[in-house]
Amino acid sequence: MSTAKKEYKRVTVKTLVDMKAHGEKISMLTAYDYSMAKIVDGAGVDVILVGDSASNVMAGHETTLPITLDQMIYHASSVVRAITRALIVVDLPFGSYQSDPKEALRSAIRIMKESGAHSVKLEGGKEVKESIKRILHAGIPVMGHLGLTPQSIYKFGTYTVRAKEEQEAVNLIEDAKMLERIGCFAIVLEKIPSDLAKKVAESVSIPIIGIGAGHDVDGQVLVLHDMLGMTHEFNPRFLRRYLNLYDDMTNAISQYVSDVKRVDFPSDEEQY
Ligand SMILES: Nc1nc(=O)c2c([nH]1)NC[C@@H]1CN(c3ccc(C(=O)N[C@@H](CCC(=O)O)C(=O)O)cc3)CN21
Numbered sequence: 001m002s003t004a005k006k007e008y009k010r011v012t013v014k015t016l017v018d019m020k021a022h023g024e025k026i027s028m029l030t031a032y033d034y035s036m037a038k039i040v041d042g043a044g045v046d047v048i049l050v051g052d053s054a055s056n057v058m059a060g061h062e063t064t065l066p067i068t069l070d071q072m073i074y075h076a077s078s079v080v081r082a083i084t085r086a087l088i089v090v091d092l093p094f095g096s097y098q099s100d101p102k103e104a105l106r107s108a109i110r111i112m113k114e115s116g117a118h119s120v121k122l123e124g125g126k127e128v129k130e131s132i133k134r135i136l137h138a139g140i141p142v143m144g145h146l147g148l149t150p151q152s153i154y155k156f157g158t159y160t161v162r163a164k165e166e167q168e169a170v171n172l173i174e175d176a177k178m179l180e181r182i183g184c185f186a187i188v189l190e191k192i193p194s195d196l197a198k199k200v201a202e203s204v205s206i207p208i209i210g211i212g213a214g215h216d217v218d219g220q221v222l223v224l225h226d227m228l229g230m231t232h233e234f235n236p237r238f239l240r241r242y243l244n245l246y247d248d249m250t251n252a253i254s255q256y257v258s259d260v261k262r263v264d265f266p267s268d269e270e271q272y
């Protein structure tokens with residue numbers, strides 16, 4: 001029996017910073033459950049985000065606001081059991097970190113202790129600076145999230161492109177530099193004009209992972225169900241669909257229904 005051991009390289013927060021330094025792009029996708037995470041990890045994705053988009057995609061809510069810390073921990077622990085290589089980042093949900101830095105740290109500790117994930121992500125710049133510092137001081141790696149921050153949707157009212165005004169662009173670059181200075185290992189940049197996103201990526205040495213932020217950043221993230229074509233009502237310009245699973249699954253399931261009705265399934269070979 002061949003015992004040639006497969007070289008197994010786990011992705012760490014340090015790997016990501018090294019990747020930026022060497023100009024290697026970072027791939028990131030969401031996953032919320034064991035079966036999907038196993039496929040995503042096996043396919044070689046560098047970072048798996050247990051996103052609070054689970055609120056939309058898994059639970060059918062209109063926004064990310066309703067999902068709870070307990071629910072995020074349930075999703076994260078399922079993902080943790082599936083992966084062998086990818087770095088796992090878990091979103092701190094709305095309401096679990098905004099009140100004060102102590103609450104933020106308690107929430108981050110619960111995620112790390114109860115799910116076994118490797119890091120957390122939270123939305124915002126200087127408003128959440130003290131909370132991020134607290135979490136980092138406990139040894140928990142933090143990914144920032146700037147630009148379109150869906151947990152603040154009711155403050156903005158729309159999901160339009162962010163930082164189109166000069167002052168907003170200046171603030172964005174300042175926030176990115178601040179997140180780097182206090183010790184975040186990477187930043188998600190959502191729905192930002194590509195030339196500004198490029199400037200942000202050039203302004204810091206930690207990786208900038210874009211969603212709707214063009215190709216001059218250090219990596220890309222998409223929601224898994226969007227890129228697989230399962231969410232056919234979600235159509236932003238930044239989304240590339242690699243499959244049309246909504247249609248393929250509908251066809252497969254209709255075929256099953258029809259086979260049951262026609263007593264085509266199960267066949268003689270499919271019974272005992
Ligand atoms: N399925 C899914 N995919 C996501 O990327 C995602 C979620 N859910 N939930 C949480 C946030 C919300 N995100 C969003 C939401 C809307 C747009 C967006 O571009 N919406 C409109 C345009 C709105 C406008 O311009 O006013 C669109 O074109 O679909 C982008 C990212 C990203 N996240």
Ligand SMILES: CC(C)C(=O)C(=O)O
Pocket residue numbers: 030049050051052053054091188190211221222223
């Ligand atoms: C869209 C990504 C960046 C996210 O935060 C999520 O899926 O919750």
Ligand SMILES: [Mg+2]
Pocket residue numbers: 051052053064091
């Ligand atoms: Mg999120």
